Amino acid sequence: MDDTASLETLRADVRAWLAANAPHGWREAEQTHAEFAASQKAWFLKLVEGGFAIPHWPAEWPGGGRSLAEQKVIYEELARADTPRLLLSFVSTYHAASTFFECATPEQKAHYLPRILQGEIWCQGFSEPNAGSDLAALKTRAVREVRDGREVYVVSGQKIWSTMAQYADQCLLLVRTSSEGAKQAGITFLLMDMKSKGVDVRPINQIQGDQEYCEMFLDEVEVPVENRVGEEGKGWAVAQATLSSERGLTLMELAYRMRGAGGRIAELIRKAGKENDPGTLAEFGAIMTRVESACAIADRFIENRLKGEERVGDASIVKLTYSRVLQDFALLGLRLGGLDEQVRAPIVFGDLNTGNWMADYMNSYAWTIAGGSDEVQRNIIAERMLEMGREPKNWVL
Amino acid sequence: MIELSELQDAAQKAFPADTLAPARDASWQLIAEMGWLMIDLPEDLGGLGLGRDATTMLHVEMGRVLSRAPLATALITQRALALSETLADKAGWLERTSTGTFVTINYDRRRITLDGRTVSGTLPAVPDADMASHVLLCTDGLIALVPLDAASVTVRERPLWDETRRLFDVTLADHAIDPALVVAEGAAADAIAATLREDMLLGIAADAIGGAAAALDATVDYLKTRRQFDRPLALFQALKHRCADLKTRIVAADALLWARAADPAATSVQFGALKALACEVFRFTTQEMIQLHGGIGLTEEHSAHLFMKRAMLDFWLAGGADVLNEAAGRAALAA
Numbered sequence: 156m157d158d159t160a161s162l163e164t165l166r167a168d169v170r171a172w173l174a175a176n177a178p179h180g181w182r183e184a185e186q187t188h189a190e191f192a193a194s195q196k197a198w199f200l201k202l203v204e205g206g207f208a209i210p211h212w213p214a215e216w217p218g219g220g221r222s223l224a225e226q227k228v229i230y231e232e233l234a235r236a237d238t239p240r241l242l243l244s245f246v247s248t249y250h251a252a253s254t255f256f257e258c259a260t261p262e263q264k265a266h267y268l269p270r271i272l273q274g275e276i277w278c279q280g281f282s283e284p285n286a287g288s289d290l291a292a293l294k295t296r297a298v299r300e301v302r303d304g305r306e307v308y309v310v311s312g313q314k315i316w317s318t319m320a321q322y323a324d325q326c327l328l329l330v331r332t333s334s335e336g337a338k339q340a341g342i343t344f345l346l347m348d349m350k351s352k353g354v355d356v357r358p359i360n361q362i363q364g365d366q367e368y369c370e371m372f373l374d375e376v377e378v379p380v381e382n383r384v385g386e387e388g389k390g391w392a393v394a395q396a397t398l399s400s401e402r403g404l405t406l407m408e409l410a411y412r413m414r415g416a417g418g419r420i421a422e423l424i425r426k427a428g429k430e431n432d433p434g435t436l437a438e439f440g441a442i443m444t445r446v447e448s449a450c451a452i453a454d455r456f457i458e459n460r461l462k463g464e465e466r467v468g469d470a471s472i473v474k475l476t477y478s479r480v481l482q483d484f485a486l487l488g489l490r491l492g493g494l495d496e497q498v499r500a501p502i503v504f505g506d507l508n509t510g511n512w513m514a515d516y517m518n519s520y521a522w523t524i525a526g527g528s529d530e531v532q533r534n535i536i537a538e539r540m541l542e543m544g545r546e547p548k549n550w551v552l
Numbered sequence: 553m554i555e556l557s558e559l560q561d562a563a564q565k566a567f568p569a570d571t572l573a574p575a576r577d578a579s580w581q582l583i584a585e586m587g588w589l590m591i592d593l594p595e596d597l598g599g600l601g602l603g604r605d606a607t608t609m610l611h612v613e614m615g616r617v618l619s620r621a622p623l624a625t626a627l628i629t630q631r632a633l634a635l636s637e638t639l640a641d642k643a644g645w646l647e648r649t650s651t652g653t654f655v656t657i658n659y660d661r662r663r664i665t666l667d668g669r670t671v672s673g674t675l676p677a678v679p680d681a682d683m684a685s686h687v688l689l690c691t692d693g694l695i696a697l698v699p700l701d702a703a704s705v706t707v708r709e710r711p712l713w714d715e716t717r718r719l720f721d722v723t724l725a726d727h728a729i730d731p732a733l734v735v736a737e738g739a740a741a742d743a744i745a746a747t748l749r750e751d752m753l754l755g756i757a758a759d760a761i762g763g764a765a766a767a768l769d770a771t772v773d774y775l776k777t778r779r780q781f782d783r784p785l786a787l788f789q790a791l792k793h794r795c796a797d798l799k800t801r802i803v804a805a806d807a808l809l810w811a812r813a814a815d816p817a818a819t820s821v822q823f824g825a826l827k828a829l830a831c832e833v834f835r836f837t838t839q840e841m842i843q844l845h846g847g848i849g850l851t852e853e854h855s856a857h858l859f860m861k862r863a864m865l866d867f868w869l870a871g872g873a874d875v876l877n878e879a880a881g882r883a884a885l886a887a
Contacts, residue, residue, distance in 0.1 A: 421885050430885060433878045440880025441873070444808070444825040451807035475796075476804040536799050537792035541772050544787050 195243035253400035278323035297330035320369035344390035363517035407453035416508035468540035488512035563613035576620035590650035615762025624755035640732035681720035753823035760834035825880035828873040
């Protein structure tokens, strides 16, 4: 039912619901990390109640079963209403959920999925200090043992870049159960309770003063064998399901939000009295046109998915377009703001395009580095779209 | 209803990628035979009425092969004739322009004075005036056809760096407009002029996207073929990443091109901003094309310079990026 009329009805419904329920003044209300987490949780639960939190889940879930076209409408309206982005629940509703839907046992699904809607927070324990872009090089070890009469994996190692892990209840964990054969082959996928003994989470202080990511130290953490997803040694395939969860809508939402933030640059231009300066206006016009192209490429990506025409590398182009424009957008704000922007001002946790231009600039690296760095995206585009050939393996220096 | 992909296939068969800058007059004849001169004309006026999607597709394909034939210009002037409510023998004009008679128009700001219906001055940057029967004079409150063979009209070619296109100055000396050739006057003329400007900007943007895509294709092919240090250049990450960036910029500009082509509410400022983006992407792609081809790229033997010179002309035709982006910035400031 994706005809224009029904989509417009949905749009009107979402808009009306947001008019009554969207939080106001949330940026000002989030002065501490605790307030940020509380505000995020409250907004997520409200969206669950409104039926707009998990439009991408299957239809048997309340608020689920929405087509991609419908999801697009919902995210467009969320961006338009300038609601808080769902940062804290993102890994739960996307990464964890898509892992469960695609790879989990019925028991695991029945246990974990309803809890996500009650606000249970998931984080991801994938990257390690020496396994970043080369994720399959991960070394966190899991040994199967019987302890206190039950079969467990005993996990030791270090994880890093776990988004919002300091608030997480559960963790999607990749561990090495074997060092034999190809490095992808010895990887196993576990579900770890963050309250388990031996889990030590330390938030990472980012350069802009936020703490969106954590390090995780695991010291003989016991994970019951029934918390394994997929077979032992087949975790790499499960991880692909986790990572393949929808990114297009997120990027579309973010690009739309950047378009909405164009007014922040306009404010700066007025403040500086440069409303008639041709050079400034040209730069503003050029960056806003690039923002428009980032919106257009995200829209096209979703349309192609709707038509089943997604090609390898398309997602990389969308992400690379967004990340480059995001950084340049912040840089233009910084230049127009001048010396004043070097005075440290309060940040909005987890948010982009806030008008605190130094913070926005620093946070833009989250998109040029996290989730597959620009360099990884360029490799994918060059090697898989342009077919320029893979880097020769086994370098010896 | 012809599918866009069918149109694209037909265009690529008629103008294969391996024949760059095919001869103008033969191309023009082929364009007329393919029916592309009636593609935009509304059905009730005897055309196919396929709209901006279809013309954009053709302009992208013509950009890809560095076409010498003035298809975009022909469709722009034909639209003016189709929108006319005053032109005598309008049906005859539409019939002729959809079968090969060419009417041209200036791509730079006119430098003319109007005294009643007597015009003096110069229309600069007029494509292919040598093969046109008339130029479409667009000035405040008046659009009219001017026959290029009139005694009061002088046509002078200005040789270009871009070898794939030809531009002329058309100078009028006390030229009296023929009442039968008035296309529009007053507010109607201004409305048509605005539409023509949108078409012009969109057409150049499409040309630039096609040219950029072809330039990148050729560059990647070259890097796959050329070997140094016992490996194809394509395997060097330093070069791969530059190609990936070009691909990304071209695809993003292409997405905006199609979004604008499909948007009936798009403003001429938005078309201008698109044109600025697309032409900067084309210009930069050709800069990289020459650099990545190394020595061969700076010889006339290789086609890289044809792309670069066309990109430069596209960049400046109908307004450079500074002017167009400034207008976009002003609009965004007012939003």
